[in-house]
Amino acid sequence: MTKTRSSGAVQHKSFGLVLQALVVLARKGDTCSSCEMAELLSSEATLLRKTMAKLTRAQILVTKEGRDGGYGLNRDPEELTLAEIYQALEAGEVCSKAGNDPMCGNVPGERMIDACSDIFAEMDRSMMAVLEKYSLADMVRKSGC
Template structure:
């Protein structure tokens, strides 16, 4: 379950990094981002890699390198960020009942369905928000 909970932290860290990038006109190196977020560069780069692959941010290597948004803040849906890092605000084994004989098959299925519904509610809500909603205008 620890891996699942890390995804929640990754989503939070990704959003915070995106806010900093949105408010920064120049490229921002991972070290500078990590310092502002009071995080380690290595940890942050793992998260940023997912955002680069999803074309939410761009990365440039070298002395003048760093990260910057690939899109305008109003074009970045929070659901896009959530899906890019495979975040799970509800860990997949949240309602896990394997090996617990007090739960009937129907109860196990109901809990699994509830978990899937919760995940869809979260995504549905995140689709109504974009990065500009999180930035002081």
């Protein structure tokens, strides 16, 4: 059985994709289907739907069914922080998880987890503090798209 080294890269990739999709929604100001967004972002609609479902559960997005349906923002982009988006994706504490993954399974690994846990937790808090400083509206302005 092969163990993956870290899921952190996948979570960061999903976060980047979702940020792009949310910028599209914020600029459009209306609903947008997953197929339309996937085409704009050169992604797969099924992957996008999977990640957008998490944002819908967190009430960051709303969905509209029907011919003109799709996803729409349920929050003001000025008030929606990147930290909230990141947490909705269940990507929080990536440093802790990524650091622990390759160390598990033996006594030295367990000791390293104990030795590093405070450092990884501090890294997670630092990252969230940075993400709290920025809103979706900031990303719309910065991206210039």
